Amino acid sequence: MLAVSELKKSFLSPEGDRVEIVNVATFALAAGEQFALRGESGSGKTTFLNLIAGILAPDSGRVAIDGVEMSALNEPKRDRLRAEKLGYIFQTFNLLQGFTVLENVMLGMSFGPRGADKAHARDMLERVGLAHRLHHFPRQLSTGQQQRVAVARALANRPKLVLADEPTGNLDRKHGREALALIREVCREHQAALLLVSHDEDVLGQFEARQDFGVINRAVQEVAR
């Protein structure tokens, strides 16, 4: 489902030096697999997810999703692939504040090949327990409810791969566990692979397949040396 090889990304520092953030030799994820990466702040894990999602272009290397090489595509095609095959759950949820819960989910679908499907959006929101909040705006929801909207939005487009960046970072332990269980459950239902990054041991501990991002990211190893 996901194959990464020799993926590199660096940024210019304020001093004008080029600083390498990501340098991953290989990383792969099978269809439906759920995998967690442990990483502290500044370890480059969000950049890694952004490279996989095609939001950032790598300096070199390749990212292939469902057999399509993302890193070889131009930007509009990357956007298309992202809308078609990826779901992204952010730590800060990144809901559109001016749109209702239902519209947020439908917007997530509208850029994909199947377009916005109101009935499916409703189903997804019902699945995450928000059938009674369809026409509320995000600011009218609790933090936990907002995260559930983000989950519904990420999965509404029937993605092959879900990227979750610290998805419980803004929730308390109880709600964090509930949210994580929901994400994993819904991914399983939709046969979507899940790649989650977090620094929270409680979250990481719930994954059988997990790894330190520092182990696969040679850029961090260089800094450490």
Added chain:
Amino acid sequence: MTLPLIIYRSLRQHALSTLVTASGIALASGLLMCVWMVKTQAQATFTQTTSGFDAVLGARGSKLQLVLNAIFHLEASPGNVAAADYEMVRKHPLIKTAIPIAVGDNLRGFRLVGTAPELFDVQYAPGKKFTVRAGGRIFAGDAKEAVAGSFAAQRLKLKVGDTFRPFHGLAFDPKAEHADDFVVTGILEPTNTPVDRVVWLPLRGLQTMSGHDPKAATDVSAVLLQLRTPIAGLQMDMMYNKQGNRLTFAYPVGAIVAELFGKISWFDQVLALVAYLVALVAAGSVLASIYNSMSARRRDLAILRALGAKRRTIFGAVLSEAACIGALGAVVGFAVYFVLFIGVANIIRAQTGVVLDVTAFHPVLWISPVAMVALCALGGVVPALKAYRTPVAETLAPAS
């Protein structure tokens, strides 16, 4: 639904600045359409308003003043025409019709004009003749009777059988009342010409009114003329204007009024310039309001991009939003236009009797709204480019 929804929600989120900006556009569009329509209609209507006459003969002076006084019932008379001169022109073989008029009195601000009953036999516009409302009739030439134009009758609340006393002068002065009583014998149907603003009296009735100079009792203020042939106008022009030096022959009436519009063309140019400036400022405010909101919207745009929206979708959304503000302003601009136009048309009607048609069409009625939308879309290009360049990863979260 994506693009319309994004635009709609964005406009709602920034409702106040949307309304303020659209109001500016509406004002500019309404003003522009109004200036244009009043200008073109007024020019067309005034130059076509001849009351059915080809020329006016009056005292030596300005042709324009003569026409404004005799046809539009504005301005003061430049002087009198002696009875002998009137008789001469009336009998001239090149003249088909000669109708004398005498002015100098008013009824509570509305002009009283003395004339011959034959005036009402003339077609005031092609195929249109004066008609008196049911129950009335044209005055007798030798009686103390009056026929009121429709607008004057409405404003003065005159009806058949009413009697009134004229007031001396063109401006109403309650102390300058004449001692003669006139009976209203008829009210004219509306003609949408300056005739509607006049109360008509028999020429003799006005000339011999108490208080008027008996020595001038046979003089007239002007003579309205219909020519037998167009070439007659040139011959009469030669006779009165070039060879003579006592009288003025104003011909053709329409061309003389057109000269007036030529002289005041600077005025509508100034108004149009103001409208253009308002439009420009409004387009600038579209740019400023959307551009200023970009900081607050960067995150939303980045989220949309992260969800798979293409850069050109984001560009199109911002550009369309600007165009929508323009379209909203253009639609409201029609309301502004109608209110302004009706106001101006009422003033023109009250002052001159000339009626402008609010339902008339002119290409400016589509050109102006389309130009406003295009101008606003142009104003949206800069913020749209800013949106287009929004860096998704940086905007959404700091890298970790």
